[in-house]
Amino acid sequence: MxxxxxxxxxxxxxxxxxxxxxxxxxxxxxxxxxxxxxxxxxxxxxxxxxxxxxxxxxxxxxxxxxxxxxxxxxxxxxxxxxxxxxxxxxxxxxxxxxxxxxxxxxxxxxxxxxxxxxxxxxxxxxxxxxxxxxxxxxxxxxxxxxxxxxxxxxxxxxxxxxxxxxxxxxxxxxxxxxxxxxxxxxxxxxxxxxxxxxxxxxxxxxxxxxxxxxxxxxxxxxxxxxxxxxxxxxxxVDAGLNKIGLVLGIVTFGEEDSKLVDPEQAAFAAGWARHKKIRNELSDRGIAVTPLMLVQVEDQKTGQADPVGRVREKLVQLGVPAAAIKSHTSGKPDPDFHAFAHDPDVEVLIFKVAVATGFDAPRAWTLVSVRPNRGVQFGLQIVGRIMRVHPAVRHLHKTVPLLDNGFVVLTDPE
Known part of the structure; x- marks a missing residue:
């Protein structure tokens, strides 16, 4: 039929x-x-x-x-x-x-x-x-x-x-x-x-x-x-469908400081702080949109624990509500994956590669990646996930820098 x-x-x-x-x-x-x-x-x-x-x-x-x-x-x-x-x-x-x-x-x-x-x-x-x-x-x-x-x-x-x-x-x-x-x-x-x-x-x-x-x-x-x-x-960009640009943050420490501070945790903290700032900006303007933070992790290595669990734990330690964190990987796909793009109860999505291509999430502003670089083309695909302009903020396009730019935090300078 x-x-x-x-x-x-x-x-x-x-x-x-x-x-x-x-x-x-x-x-x-x-x-x-x-x-x-x-x-x-x-x-x-x-x-x-x-x-x-x-x-x-x-x-x-x-x-x-x-x-x-x-x-x-x-x-x-x-x-x-x-x-x-x-x-x-x-x-x-x-x-x-x-x-x-x-x-x-x-x-x-x-x-x-x-x-x-x-x-x-x-x-x-x-x-x-x-x-x-x-x-x-x-x-x-x-x-x-x-x-x-x-x-x-x-x-x-x-x-x-x-x-x-x-x-x-x-x-x-x-x-x-x-x-x-x-x-x-x-x-x-x-x-x-x-x-x-x-x-x-x-x-x-x-x-x-x-x-x-x-x-x-x-x-x-x-x-x-x-x-x-x-x-x-x-x-x-001129049509109001693509953000103007990116703000890039790279977390690096000197040898002595790296013994005292977890670079990964610092990257998550920077991303979550930006996420909350964007959330507050939207709320102050009466825009009923909850932003989404994407967190990219490395592949699981043989004999080692899945990095998703490690990252989830670190995010919770930062004060991210556990219920607001979801994950989606090819090894453990979530059947509700695409619903996450529109679910205001989901504020953080952890992934490895599965979200890199085609995932349409216009409320995503922030990306934290602790995954080693896989090349320019792949990097552009990942960054593309946070470049869409949400329909609810198009009337503000090119007037609010905080909302006009995606925010990327990396732990790998390469």
């Missing part, structure tokens, strides 16, 4: 900012041009798709990538020769629901489909969107085997794609957070992309393009990124 978009009560459709409209139009026009070339040269459809049919949306965190992509797919309905069915891939399971929620709320003309439950071509309409991870369709696990296998009441996803083509549909693919590429099942996912999906058009989207990984993606998938649509960060 097809899934109709379920818009939530109170959802308001956002008017696109100027840069968002320009990005949407550029993506739409690129896909229309590709589709037109394929109609004119049907024998060369696959070559056109591989050589010309891949476009990259490069936009900073908080630019509204999901909104731009969703409105692009909406603008393509009925706007190209033939019909499109879209397969939208996120790198992690947690981002699937976040993406569906955003599309349901802001792109009401798109029908969201469940590839795990609904694999019928007969009911498919132009612009239908299937949202999933690569692991759902191309991994050695039960879920992937299920959707790739025929059942009594439904065909496989391979059958669905083949039947859609027989019914005149073009296949479009959206790869969100494209810097992650195909994820942990890279080879299987690339095989699925090349040999089953065989997309007529592919839209990649990322905040932090990594040319090495893009080249790796092109090689693995046998394609070429032909064009880029680039959104300048200043345009996002």
């Amino acid at each position: 097809s899934a109709e978009p379920a818009r939530r009560a109170g959802d308001t459709l956002h008017t696109l900012a100027g840069y968002q409209s320009k990005a949407r139009d550029a993506l739409r026009d690129t896909v229309r041009r590709i589709a037109g070339l394929q109609v004119e040269n049907p024998v060369q459809r696959e070559i056109i798709a591989r050589e010309l049919g891949v476009v990259l949306l490069q936009a900073p965190t908080a630019a509204g990538k999901t909104l731009i992509l969703g409105r692009t797919l909406e603008s393509l309905r009925g706007a190209v020769l033939g019909k499109f069915a879209w397969f939208w891939f996120t790198p992690f399971v947690g981002l699937v629901e976040q993406t569906k929620d955003a599309l349901s709320a802001q792109c009401p003309s798109l029908r969201l489909r469940e590839v795990a439950k609904d694999r019928t071509a007969e009911s498919t309409r132009d612009g239908d969107v299937f949202v999933q991870t690569w692991a759902t369709v191309a991994a050695n696990n039960a879920d992937a085997r299920k959707v790739r296998r025929r059942a009594e009441d439904s065909g496989s996803i391979d059958d669905l794609i083949s039947e859609l083509r027989d019914k005149g549909f073009s296949i479009g693919v959206v790869i969100d957070e494209a810097h992650v590429n195909f994820g942990t099942s890279a080879h299987a996912a690339a095989e699925f992309y090349l040999n089953v999906l065989k997309p007529d058009a592919t839209i990649l989207a990322t905040a932090t393009p990594n040319d090495e990984k893009l080249e790796s993606f092109e090689k693995e998938a046998g394609i070429r990124v032909e064009s880029r649509v680039v959104v300048d960060r200043q345009a996002v």
Whole structure:
């Protein structure tokens, strides 16, 4: 059975900012041009798709990538020769629901489909969107085997794609957070992309393009990124969607002092002090938003205790209410993870890597990291989590420095 978009009560459709409209139009026009070339040269459809049919949306965190992509797919309905069915891939399971929620709320003309439950071509309409991870369709696990296998009441996803083509549909693919590429099942996912999906058009989207990984993606998938649509960060700042900048604090001590003071505890204290200052500023202005502090810790080493417990204990010692501290890691995922972004009872979220990509938490102002550096691109992804501007403070944008900047505390000067 097809899934109709379920818009939530109170959802308001956002008017696109100027840069968002320009990005949407550029993506739409690129896909229309590709589709037109394929109609004119049907024998060369696959070559056109591989050589010309891949476009990259490069936009900073908080630019509204999901909104731009969703409105692009909406603008393509009925706007190209033939019909499109879209397969939208996120790198992690947690981002699937976040993406569906955003599309349901802001792109009401798109029908969201469940590839795990609904694999019928007969009911498919132009612009239908299937949202999933690569692991759902191309991994050695039960879920992937299920959707790739025929059942009594439904065909496989391979059958669905083949039947859609027989019914005149073009296949479009959206790869969100494209810097992650195909994820942990890279080879299987690339095989699925090349040999089953065989997309007529592919839209990649990322905040932090990594040319090495893009080249790796092109090689693995046998394609070429032909064009880029680039959104300048200043345009996002000017639109009131991205904070102006960052305040960086690095906790260091001399050799003698380091014997007396725990640098990690000092970093947490600095972050929590800033967090409380922001909380008080919001309260004094009558803004009903509880800020969120993100705390990044190192991976658990073999034979050692999980660092999450150590950090939680130190935070409680600083006076952070235990009930206000939550954690989410790949080893111990919390099923309510994405609800933390909006839960005012949660003031601190401890993580290792799992929050780094795509986590949408506009009430996050402060980040404390005690994790060793993993590279510039990864660092930009982490910092991006605190760069969004909460809708409740946009009317103050560029007027209150405390609210206009993210605050980062590090214990590693590197």
